[in-house]
Amino acid sequence: MRKSLMIASTLALSIGAASAQTTPTTPATPAVTTTAASQVTTFSDVPAGHWAKDAVDVITQRGLIQGFPDGTFRGNENLTRYQAALIFYRLLQTGALSNSNLSQTDLATITRGMQEVSTELAAISSRVTDLEKLTADQQARISALEDRINALGNASTSASPDLTALTARIDALEAAVRNIPAGPQGPAGPAADTSALEARIAALEQKVNAAPATTTTTTTTGTVTTEPAPTTVVIGETPATTPTRGNLYAGVSVSATSGTCYIPNANGKQVKFCTSFGGMVGSSQIIGPFGARVAAEYKPANNAISADANATYSLNTGSSFQPYVGVGLGLTSSTSRSNTSTNTTDTYVNALVGVDYQVTDSIAAFAEGNARYYLSNKGTGALTNSTDVAAKGFVPAIKAGLKFYF
Structure with a gap:
C-alpha cells in the first residue's frame, strides 16, 4: 500500500510539475523546460493505447524514470525503496517540487513519503560520491598505465x-x-x-x-x-658421482701363492697352494700420483713372516675403479732349510699391479697380483719349488682384501 502511494504521489507530482511548466505566468518555466522534455522514450512493454501511457511518457520526459537497459518499463513490478529514493532525488534535482501547483494534501503526502526514504536518499548520495571518486581514481590509474606502456614501447x-x-x-x-x-596413473593420468x-x-x-x-x-x-637465464633445466635422474676418498688408508688382505703346502691343524693334509694373511698401511698420494705403502703377512704353512715397502703410482680414471702399480723390497723370515730349529731371512724384490673399487667414500675393495723375486732361498718361506739354498726365482701370488680410507 505504501509503495502504491509513492507511485501515485510521484505521478501526481510529475503531472503537476508538467502543468506548472506549461503555465506562462509561472516564473520557473524556463528553468525546467529543456530539450529533453521533447524526447519521448518508447518502452516495449508500454504500447500505444495503454491506460498508463501518458503518465509514463510524462515522468520519462521529466527524467524521473529512465526504464531498464533492455528497453522495458516493467510496470507490474513492485517499486523498491531505493527506486523511490532515486525518483525523489531526481525530482529535487530538477526543482519541480517547489514549482508545482499541488494541493497541501498532496504536498504533505509527498513530504511523508520523502521522509520515509530519507535514509535511502542519503545512502544514494553517498554512493554517488564514492562512485565519482572511484571513477577519478580509475581514470588516474588508466592514465598512469598508458604512460608506462608508452615508455615500455619506446625502450623495447x-x-x-x-x-x-x-x-x-x-x-x-x-x-x-x-x-x-608419468605419475602413479601412468601416461593416461590427470594432466x-x-x-x-x-x-x-x-x-x-x-x-x-x-x-x-x-x-x-x-x-x-x-x-x-627478472633473473639470468639458467644454462640447463634437468628434471629426472641425477648423474652418478664418483665417491671421494682420503689419501691415507689401512687394509687387510688374504693371498695365495703356488706350491705345495700343508693346512694347519688338518692332520698334515696337503694342498697345491699356500695361503697368507696380512695387513697394510699407506698413502695413495704423497707427491702427485705417487704414494707408498708398508705391508706384512703371515704364512701359517711355513710359519713365515714377510714384510715389504713399496712405492706406488695411482691412475686417476675419474670413476669408482682406480688402478695402481708399485715396486719395492721385502724380507721373509722362516724356518732355515739347513737347521730346522732356527729361523733365517731371505730378501726379495716385489712388483705389484692392482685396482681399487671404491664402495663408499671410506671403503674400497681391492685385488692385485704380486711377483716376488727371491735373491736367496735359505728359508722354507722363500721358494716353494726348490730346496737349494743358493737358488733364486719368482714366487707369484694373488692378493685381495679391503682398504679403509681416512
Whole structure:
C-alpha cells in the first residue's frame, strides 16, 4: 500500500510539475523546460493505447524514470525503496517540487513519503560520491598505465638481450614439462600439473611480448624481477658421482701363492697352494700420483713372516675403479732349510699391479697380483719349488682384501 502511494504521489507530482511548466505566468518555466522534455522514450512493454501511457511518457520526459537497459518499463513490478529514493532525488534535482501547483494534501503526502526514504536518499548520495571518486581514481590509474606502456614501447629496442634470456627460460620450462615422468596413473593420468605449468609458461610468454625485461620493473599492480637465464633445466635422474676418498688408508688382505703346502691343524693334509694373511698401511698420494705403502703377512704353512715397502703410482680414471702399480723390497723370515730349529731371512724384490673399487667414500675393495723375486732361498718361506739354498726365482701370488680410507 505504501509503495502504491509513492507511485501515485510521484505521478501526481510529475503531472503537476508538467502543468506548472506549461503555465506562462509561472516564473520557473524556463528553468525546467529543456530539450529533453521533447524526447519521448518508447518502452516495449508500454504500447500505444495503454491506460498508463501518458503518465509514463510524462515522468520519462521529466527524467524521473529512465526504464531498464533492455528497453522495458516493467510496470507490474513492485517499486523498491531505493527506486523511490532515486525518483525523489531526481525530482529535487530538477526543482519541480517547489514549482508545482499541488494541493497541501498532496504536498504533505509527498513530504511523508520523502521522509520515509530519507535514509535511502542519503545512502544514494553517498554512493554517488564514492562512485565519482572511484571513477577519478580509475581514470588516474588508466592514465598512469598508458604512460608506462608508452615508455615500455619506446625502450623495447634496447631490451633484446633480456628478452632473449626470458625466451631461453621459457624454452627450458617447456622442455621440463615434456620431460616430467608419468605419475602413479601412468601416461593416461590427470594432466593438472602439466596444465598448471603450461599456464605459467603462457604467462611468461605474455610478459615477454608485453614488456622488455629489466632488472626490476615496478607498476601499480606489483613488482616483476627478472633473473639470468639458467644454462640447463634437468628434471629426472641425477648423474652418478664418483665417491671421494682420503689419501691415507689401512687394509687387510688374504693371498695365495703356488706350491705345495700343508693346512694347519688338518692332520698334515696337503694342498697345491699356500695361503697368507696380512695387513697394510699407506698413502695413495704423497707427491702427485705417487704414494707408498708398508705391508706384512703371515704364512701359517711355513710359519713365515714377510714384510715389504713399496712405492706406488695411482691412475686417476675419474670413476669408482682406480688402478695402481708399485715396486719395492721385502724380507721373509722362516724356518732355515739347513737347521730346522732356527729361523733365517731371505730378501726379495716385489712388483705389484692392482685396482681399487671404491664402495663408499671410506671403503674400497681391492685385488692385485704380486711377483716376488727371491735373491736367496735359505728359508722354507722363500721358494716353494726348490730346496737349494743358493737358488733364486719368482714366487707369484694373488692378493685381495679391503682398504679403509681416512
